[in-house]
Amino acid sequence: MTLTNDRTNDRTDPPATLTAPPDATGRFGEFGGRFVPETLVPACQELEAAFDEAWVDAEFRAELTRVHTEYSGRPSIMTECHNLGAQLGVRLILKREDLNHTGSHKINNVIGQTLLAKRMGKERIVADTGAGQHGVASATAAALMGLECTVFMGAVDVERQALNVFRMKLLGAEVHSVHSGSRTLKDAVNEAMRHWVANVTDTHFCLGSVVGPHPYPYMVRQFQSIIGDEARAQIQEMTGAMPDVVVACVGGGSNAMGIFSGFVDEPGTRLVGVEPAGGAANGRGTPGVVHGMRSNLMQDEVGQVEEAVSISAGLDYPGVGPEHSYLASIGRAEYPSVTDEEVIAGFQLLSRSEGIIPALECAHAVAWISREAPKMQGKTVLMNLSGRGDKDVSQMMDILDGRL
Numbered sequence: 136m137t138l139t140n141d142r143t144n145d146r147t148d149p150p151a152t153l154t155a156p157p158d159a160t161g162r163f164g165e166f167g168g169r170f171v172p173e174t175l176v177p178a179c180q181e182l183e184a185a186f187d188e189a190w191v192d193a194e195f196r197a198e199l200t201r202v203h204t205e206y207s208g209r210p211s212i213m214t215e216c217h218n219l220g221a222q223l224g225v226r227l228i229l230k231r232e233d234l235n236h237t238g239s240h241k242i243n244n245v246i247g248q249t250l251l252a253k254r255m256g257k258e259r260i261v262a263d264t265g266a267g268q269h270g271v272a273s274a275t276a277a278a279l280m281g282l283e284c285t286v287f288m289g290a291v292d293v294e295r296q297a298l299n300v301f302r303m304k305l306l307g308a309e310v311h312s313v314h315s316g317s318r319t320l321k322d323a324v325n326e327a328m329r330h331w332v333a334n335v336t337d338t339h340f341c342l343g344s345v346v347g348p349h350p351y352p353y354m355v356r357q358f359q360s361i362i363g364d365e366a367r368a369q370i371q372e373m374t375g376a377m378p379d380v381v382v383a384c385v386g387g388g389s390n391a392m393g394i395f396s397g398f399v400d401e402p403g404t405r406l407v408g409v410e411p412a413g414g415a416a417n418g419r420g421t422p423g424v425v426h427g428m429r430s431n432l433m434q435d436e437v438g439q440v441e442e443a444v445s446i447s448a449g450l451d452y453p454g455v456g457p458e459h460s461y462l463a464s465i466g467r468a469e470y471p472s473v474t475d476e477e478v479i480a481g482f483q484l485l486s487r488s489e490g491i492i493p494a495l496e497c498a499h500a501v502a503w504i505s506r507e508a509p510k511m512q513g514k515t516v517l518m519n520l521s522g523r524g525d526k527d528v529s530q531m532m533d534i535l536d537g538r539l
Contacts, residue, residue, distance in 0.1 A: 153399040153467060154360075157458075161349020162429075164464060166457035169348040171427045175328075178335045183350040185255050190357060195250065202246050203361065206279065207236050209243075210365045213373060214520075219488040223508035228373065229491070229520040230366045230394060239494065239522035240362060240390045241272035245341060247358035249276040252339035259283040259334070262341040263327040265292055265320035265386070266449035266496065267299025268522055269343030274308035284308040287326040289319040292448040295530050317442040320386070320452045324426050344387025345456035348427030352457050356392045362519065363397025370517055379514040380405045383521065384499040385470060386414070386450035388459045390521035399467065406468035408459060409503040411478075414443030416455035417463045417470035430457040446475040446534075447495040449522075477502040479534060482524065494522030495530075 161167045161183075169179055189195040203209040211231045220227040232240040245262075252260055260282050264270030270286040277284035286308050293300055293312045303310050316322040324347075331340040345352045345359070370378055381398050383391035385408035398404045410418055420431040425440055432454040433441040445451040455470075462468035473481075478495060481502030486492045493501060500518050504511075524531075 153462070154396055157349065157353050161353065163458045163461035165422065166428070166430050166460040166464070167349060167352055168429050169427060170424050170429065171348045172332060174332055175335065175348070178331070179348050179350070181255070185251060186350055186354050189251055189254060195254065199247055199250060202250070203243070207242050207246060208234065209361065210369075211235055213366070213369045214491070215373070216489050219485065222488060223505060224512045225504070225508055226374070226515040227504065228370060228378070228515065228517050230362060230517065232362060232390065232519060232521045233494070233497070233523035237268070237272045237275050238525065239268040239272065240359065240393060240519070241269045241343060242275070243361055243393065244343065244355050244358040244389060245269070245272040245276040248339065248341045249280045249282060252282065252341070253280055255339065257282070257337060257339040259285065259338040260341040261285045261287070261327050261330045261334070261338055263320065263323040263343055264288045265323065265451065266447065266494070266526060267292065267296040267303065268449060268494075268526070270308065270310070271299050271302045271306070273341050273343075274303045274306035277308065278306050285311065285330065287311045287313055287323045287330065289317070289323045290314045291318045292320065292323070296448055296526055298529065299526050319443070319448070321440070321443070328426070344389040345392045345458060346387045346426055346428060346430070346454060352428065355389050356396060356458060359389050359393030360396040362390070362393035363395065366394055366517060367397035374515055376515070377401050377404050378517040379403075380407060380511060380516045382407045382409065382500045382504060382516060383519040384408070384450060384496045385410050385417070385455060385459060386452045386496065387454070388456040390519050392456060392458060394517075394519040395462070395468065399462070406462070407503065408468055408470045409499045410470050410472045411443070411445035411447060411450045411499060412472040412474045414445050414451050414453065415470070415472040416453060417459060418472050420455070422460070425454045428457050430454050431460040431463070446478055447499070449494070449496040450499065471503060473499050473502040473506070477506065481505060482531065486524075491520070492524035492528070493520055494524050495527045497521055
């Protein structure tokens with residue numbers, strides 16, 4: 136299969152603002168681009184043109200705002216963790232994306248993409264999913280918009296996220312279990328892209344993170360930037376200042392990019408994306424091409440993609456969004472990792488101290504904050520709680536059996 140990279144000119148100067156769009160070829164510095172089969176180049180170009188037109192269309196933006204307000208439940212609230220903050224010696228504030236309809240930040244992007252798909256005249260969407268949150272959000276939005284929905288999910292994730300599989304089917308989606316490769320998110324994305332190639336005329340690929348070929352990383356970031364826009368105004372009202380640290384978990388990185396977008400141009404605010412130790416693409420990966428983009432990814436010495444391993448189905452991805460790789464390369468954001476055992480402890484810590492059960496993905500951020508708190512005494516820490524832990528309770532019942 137021949138891959139085309141329609142790169143016509145390089146950006147030589149840094150953007151005036153880090154929230155600027157990528158260059159004309161969809162690159163953030165050296166990362167991004169469009170590495171896809173020739174059959175998909177017209178579809179990507181059509182999507183790019185449609186998004187650019189829609190994003191400056193007042194009617195489209197008004198409809199997007201209306202659906203978020205009346206259906207998704209925006210704006211999401213901010214919650215100060217008085218108990219845990221006092222215990223750790225920091226002022227800890229959560230952006231509550233877990234309270235959105237469907238239980239995570241994923242609905243922000245999916246509402247935008249399904250509105251765009253209808254605008255483009257598409258009749259179907261195809262989606263990838265890891266933990267099932269994006270799949271549930273896609274099935275939900277498809278039901279709302281009157282679109283058919285097909286979801287690809289790795290067989291390993293189908294087993295550990297059975298509740299979300301049932302939710303998708305209940306909402307009318309057709310769910311395909313992927314048994315190739317590692318049988319996780321990477322392979323679900325592969326199969327979803329193959330399905331898109333075969334059905335490109337009437338189908339929109341509703342990619343769930345800030346990954347993939349241009350325009351997806353930028354488009355998904357823009358749809359998720361509502362998190363950062365709201366959080367910036369809310370924390371100023373709560374504290375009268377910008378936060379010292381903004382923290383989010385990172386797999387592909389859409390929730391992190393969403394909240395980072397509100398603070399990336401604030402030099403006094405530290406940005407921290409917490410990766411799983413078994414899938415740290417920025418922490419121990421190297422630049423390469425995967426899923427139509429150039430970004431940091433876990434690969435061996437001959438360029439074969441390595442499997443990512445995580446307790447969290449939403450973070451076992453071997454790559455990361457190209458904008459995250461760019462932010463890491465210029466030193467604007469940092470990407471530490473935590474172990475599964477630290478995540479288990481973080482999951483229990485937030486549950487018991489604040490009565491909030493986080494998704495295992497978000498428990499990575501809790502774990503890092505807990506570990507690093509002695510170095511952040513007195514600081515204001517804003518964490519994106521991007522999903523609730525209902526989906527993980529069954530898995531954690533098995534893990535914590537006899538330990539509670």
